[in-house]
Amino acid sequence: MEFAFTEREEMLRKAVREFAEAEIPPRMEAMEETGEFPMDLLKPMAQVGITGIITPPEFGGVGMGYLARTIVLEELGRVCGAFPMALQVHHMACAALNDFGTDEQKKKYLPRLAAGETMGVTAITDPSGGSDLIGMKTVAELKGDKYILNGRKCFITNSHLADFWIVIAKTGEGAKGLSAFIVDKDTPGAKLGRKENKFGLRGANTGELVFDNCEVSKENLIGQEGEGLSVALKTISETGRTGMAATALGILQAVYEETGKFANERVLYGKPIGTLQAIQFLVAEIYTQLDICRLLNYRASWMKDQGMRCDTETGMAKYYTCNAAVEAAKKAIEIHGSYGIMKEYAIQRLFRDAMVTVPAGGTAEVAKAGIGRAALAPFKKR
Amino acid sequence: MNRIIVCVKPVPDPKHWDKLSMDPETKTLKREGIPNIMNPLDKHALEAALALRESHGGEVVLLSMAPPFAKTTIREGLAMGADRAVILSDRVFSGSDSLATAEILAAGCRWIGDFDIVLCGNQSIDGSTAQVCSQLAEMLDLPNVMHVTGLEESAGDNLIITQKIENGYVKLASGVPVVLSVRKEINKPRYTSFAGILAAESKEITMLSNKDLCVDLERIGLVGSLTKMAGLEVRKSERKKEKLEGTIDDIVEKLVERIYQYGVIEG
Amino acid sequence: MDKKRNRDVWVFAEQRNSELHDVSLELLGKARELADRAGGKIAAVLMGCQIRGISRTLINHGADTVYVADDPELENYRLLPYTHVFENLIKEHKPDIVLVGATAMGVELAPRLAARLRTGLSAHCIDLKLDERGDLLQVVPGWGGGIVATIACPDHRPQMSTVMPGAMRALMQEERKGKVEDVPVDLPDSNMGPEILEIERVVAGEQPLEKADVVVAGGWGVGNEENWELLEELARLLGGTVGATRPPVDEGWAREGQMIGQSGKTVRPTLYIGAGISGAMHHVVGMDQSKHIININSNPDADIFETSDVIVTEDFKKILPPLIEKIKSRIGKR
Numbered sequence: 001m002e003f004a005f006t007e008r009e010e011m012l013r014k015a016v017r018e019f020a021e022a023e024i025p026p027r028m029e030a031m032e033e034t035g036e037f038p039m040d041l042l043k044p045m046a047q048v049g050i051t052g053i054i055t056p057p058e059f060g061g062v063g064m065g066y067l068a069r070t071i072v073l074e075e076l077g078r079v080c081g082a083f084p085m086a087l088q089v090h091h092m093a094c095a096a097l098n099d100f101g102t103d104e105q106k107k108k109y110l111p112r113l114a115a116g117e118t119m120g121v122t123a124i125t126d127p128s129g130g131s132d133l134i135g136m137k138t139v140a141e142l143k144g145d146k147y148i149l150n151g152r153k154c155f156i157t158n159s160h161l162a163d164f165w166i167v168i169a170k171t172g173e174g175a176k177g178l179s180a181f182i183v184d185k186d187t188p189g190a191k192l193g194r195k196e197n198k199f200g201l202r203g204a205n206t207g208e209l210v211f212d213n214c215e216v217s218k219e220n221l222i223g224q225e226g227e228g229l230s231v232a233l234k235t236i237s238e239t240g241r242t243g244m245a246a247t248a249l250g251i252l253q254a255v256y257e258e259t260g261k262f263a264n265e266r267v268l269y270g271k272p273i274g275t276l277q278a279i280q281f282l283v284a285e286i287y288t289q290l291d292i293c294r295l296l297n298y299r300a301s302w303m304k305d306q307g308m309r310c311d312t313e314t315g316m317a318k319y320y321t322c323n324a325a326v327e328a329a330k331k332a333i334e335i336h337g338s339y340g341i342m343k344e345y346a347i348q349r350l351f352r353d354a355m356v357t358v359p360a361g362g363t364a365e366v367a368k369a370g371i372g373r374a375a376l377a378p379f380k381k382r
Numbered sequence: 383m384n385r386i387i388v389c390v391k392p393v394p395d396p397k398h399w400d401k402l403s404m405d406p407e408t409k410t411l412k413r414e415g416i417p418n419i420m421n422p423l424d425k426h427a428l429e430a431a432l433a434l435r436e437s438h439g440g441e442v443v444l445l446s447m448a449p450p451f452a453k454t455t456i457r458e459g460l461a462m463g464a465d466r467a468v469i470l471s472d473r474v475f476s477g478s479d480s481l482a483t484a485e486i487l488a489a490g491c492r493w494i495g496d497f498d499i500v501l502c503g504n505q506s507i508d509g510s511t512a513q514v515c516s517q518l519a520e521m522l523d524l525p526n527v528m529h530v531t532g533l534e535e536s537a538g539d540n541l542i543i544t545q546k547i548e549n550g551y552v553k554l555a556s557g558v559p560v561v562l563s564v565r566k567e568i569n570k571p572r573y574t575s576f577a578g579i580l581a582a583e584s585k586e587i588t589m590l591s592n593k594d595l596c597v598d599l600e601r602i603g604l605v606g607s608l609t610k611m612a613g614l615e616v617r618k619s620e621r622k623k624e625k626l627e628g629t630i631d632d633i634v635e636k637l638v639e640r641i642y643q644y645g646v647i648e649g
Numbered sequence: 650m651d652k653k654r655n656r657d658v659w660v661f662a663e664q665r666n667s668e669l670h671d672v673s674l675e676l677l678g679k680a681r682e683l684a685d686r687a688g689g690k691i692a693a694v695l696m697g698c699q700i701r702g703i704s705r706t707l708i709n710h711g712a713d714t715v716y717v718a719d720d721p722e723l724e725n726y727r728l729l730p731y732t733h734v735f736e737n738l739i740k741e742h743k744p745d746i747v748l749v750g751a752t753a754m755g756v757e758l759a760p761r762l763a764a765r766l767r768t769g770l771s772a773h774c775i776d777l778k779l780d781e782r783g784d785l786l787q788v789v790p791g792w793g794g795g796i797v798a799t800i801a802c803p804d805h806r807p808q809m810s811t812v813m814p815g816a817m818r819a820l821m822q823e824e825r826k827g828k829v830e831d832v833p834v835d836l837p838d839s840n841m842g843p844e845i846l847e848i849e850r851v852v853a854g855e856q857p858l859e860k861a862d863v864v865v866a867g868g869w870g871v872g873n874e875e876n877w878e879l880l881e882e883l884a885r886l887l888g889g890t891v892g893a894t895r896p897p898v899d900e901g902w903a904r905e906g907q908m909i910g911q912s913g914k915t916v917r918p919t920l921y922i923g924a925g926i927s928g929a930m931h932h933v934v935g936m937d938q939s940k941h942i943i944n945i946n947s948n949p950d951a952d953i954f955e956t957s958d959v960i961v962t963e964d965f966k967k968i969l970p971p972l973i974e975k976i977k978s979r980i981g982k983r
Contacts, residue, residue: 512756516728521764621956625962646888647979
């Protein structure tokens with residue numbers, strides 16, 4: 001068991017950190033105000049390799065695996081959580097195509113995603129509830145050799161930034177009743193709906209997609225008809241959870257750094273407040289949580305890279321890190337005193353950003369239900 | 383363009399300079415435990431080389447006089463896109479001043495051979511003498527130009543060089559080979575790509591010692607350094623808080639002096 | 650080392666377009682001090698075309714001799730021709746010390762010359778002293794100014810230094826005696842380096858705050874929009890950019906984008922000049938990485954002075970107008 005990063009991983013971290021620290025801060029004010037993602041950075045990120053990190057080289061990516069991806073998203077999140085949130089969904093589209101797509105589909109769509117020509121989108125959540133996928137109301141009815149799509153998808157990250165979407169829709173009943181489709185933006189009947197106005201991770205575009213008798217060719221099925229639930233669950237549990245967990249991890253790292261700086265700058269009673277035990281205890285808790293979350297994150301993505309089943313571990317990383325980020329941010333605000341509630345200081349944004357990671361990409365409760373079942377499984381009586 | 387050599391220097395990361403301390407006996411700086419980065423201006427030099435390679439082909443070779451542990455920093459240059467690297471490392475090199483360093487780098491350039499341009503950063507953030515470019519060129523018996531802010535190829539292998547001087551620019555036409563040192567205004571260095579990091583792992587780093595270079599021992603290291611350190615003081619990086627007194631005229635006079643000393647207005 | 654060497658101190662007289670750089674005069678002042686102590690003479694080395702007239706100024710600032718190399722080949726500075734001429738002069742007369750201003754020209758020329766002569770050179774000196782034996786001690790900064798080193802060149806001559814403009818003091822100009830010696834210029838046939846295509850004079854334009862080399866910032870103490878004009882004029886003069894704290898932005902004297910601080914921009918200029926700024930923490934964190942900080946505030950207790958290199962406890966309205974005039978006249982000489 002080795003707990004050190006390789007030289008390759010260290011170089012990767014350094015490269016992303018340099019990019020993130022130089023390019024993101026000048027854009028953050030506009031992102032907070034408008035909620036819009038700076039698309040002018042998409043191609044530069046593609047050139048660095050961020051958009052294609054898990055895509056195999058034969059399709060234009062760098063194929064560096066999930067641990068590398070966690071490092072990349074963490075470093076981006078350390079500067080601005082909206083970035084890993086947008087990119088991790090982009091990677092979900094890459095993963096769905098890579099794991100379930102035909103060779104033609106992969107050749108057609110993966111290079112465009114890797115090159116940053118478009119953002120990637122996985123439109124899974126219906127207004128009927130992302131936690132209840134089988135209950136979704138968006139239907140795809142087979143008529144001849146076309147599927148007619150009707151319904152709405154909401155809370156979709158990158159909805160308005162993509163040239164095509166991966167959409168999960170109902171083609172039958174029960175667990176084999178869902179199917180995954182690639183829908184090009186210009187398809188008649190496919191429309192962009194409203195944009196959502198989040199209170200955190202602003203700058204990660206979130207919106208609705210509307211399908212009104214939208215005709216989708218059979219060739220655009222990803223996998224078999226009826227395989228949609230597998231596509232959705234695998235993509236969410238392996239790529240989505242690790243992505244959101246890494247986003248929250250980056251935010252948590254930023255919380256720690258802001259706190260450390262403030263505690264050493266702010267003077268009360270003639271000394272920096274970092275000399276007071278009460279502050280030290282709070283910081284110790286933040287620091288320990290940060291370390292726990294790093295281990296959960298790195299271990300889960302390592303397992304994915306080894307080809308091991310890891311949905312329990314990704315579930316733990318996701319629910320735990322997102323909640324830990326919120327709690328740490330809350331403590332950090334208190335350490336900042338009244339500065340903590342001022343918009344001029346970063347810590348309030350980190351708090352809001354952390355909170356948004358909690359429901360995004362899967363609620364803690366859904367994760368815990370799965371973890372609980374897995375934890376109890378060894379003790380089940382035959 | 384056949385070959386461009388880029389001289390790079392690993393320097394202690396400024397983010398950790400507050401950990402620098404002085405050994406009171408040897409009067410040398412203790413650099414242990416401080417991670418290295420590539421000298422920032424060398425990155426601009428490397429970017430200039432990579433840009434030339436993109437438009438006119440050739441090979442970009444990194445050259446560095448550095449201890450063996452500097453390999454990581456050099457590999458970053460390979461990740462940025464250089465083709466290979468040569469590191470000159472030997473205990474007899476240590477303690478070299480800029481002249482001795484130029485001797486060693488010149489030997490390295492000759493070992494690599496067949497080059498058109500040697501590119502450096504104008505100065506390093508630690509020693510910052512800005513002397514190596516001119517001295518290296520002298521050793522190689524080649525022309526040199528410092529303060530380069532623009533570099534283009536014109537017909538054949540000729541170069542159009544823009545040099546920044548006080549209050550303006552000089553445009554020069556030069557043949558090759560030539561030694562150039564750049565200012566940061568010349569370009570924005572590209573970000574390291576992940577593909578570059580992977581590719582760098584299989585790029586060649588050649589380590590050379592003085593056995594390979596055979597530089598006269600009298601001309602390198604402490605022995606070959608004609609400038610000697612007679613004293614060293616660590617200055618606290620605190621604000622000077624110098625209060626200007628006197629009449630308004632006195633104060634204004636002193637303010638102008640200060641502004642001139644800071645290099646903001648030319649004398 | 651030849652024990653019968655003289656103790657002469659030479660200064661490179663830098664000129665462009667027949668305008669002498671002030672540093673040359675400052676170095677003559679220091680040279681006088683060094684030569685007097687050691688019992689040597691001072692010479693200025695002047696190269697160019699039709700620049701003989703400058704000799705009088707050099708002599709009046711302390712040069713005992715001015716070596717003038719006047720030739721069309723030397724009209725505009727080129728590294729290799731200037732090195733060649735300088736090298737021959739030094740080899741002929743063997744001065745003990747050669748001082749060059751640490752300007753764009755000097756920083757390129759001096760190292761080439763030192764390497765050719767095989768002697769030691771120290772860079773960007775801020776002070777020069779003599780030790781007990783009369784050898785030169787050269788004080789240089791390093792590590793971004795965090796280190797001050799004293800360099801010596803005990804076994805080789807001439808001892809050479811490039812010296813920071815403004816570090817030394819010129820002598821008062823007065824009618825002095827001195828001689829002018831014309832130096833024949835005979836450049837070799839070999840490659841004399843790049844050819845000059847064009848020399849362009851450029852006045853620095855305004856940079857975005859984050860990249861600005863000079864920042865002139867104002868706070869609540871500036872008082873009104875009319876007074877704010879003074880800061881803008883000073884910034885223009887210095888090729889700098891104007892910045893502000895929150896109150897001037899609220900008052901409309903400055904734009905939101907000019908705000909420096911926690912919720913504004915972070916600046917890292919070579920020079921930050923503040924006027925009427927109190928120095929609250931959320932502004933200071935945006936400018937405390939400036940290399941040099943000057944602050945003008947009539948309140949002697951202003952917090953900003955804790956983060957300043959130069960403090961002026963006067964009303965900025967009294968300081969800025971004469972400051973602007975003085976800088977104009979100083980720059981105007983060029």
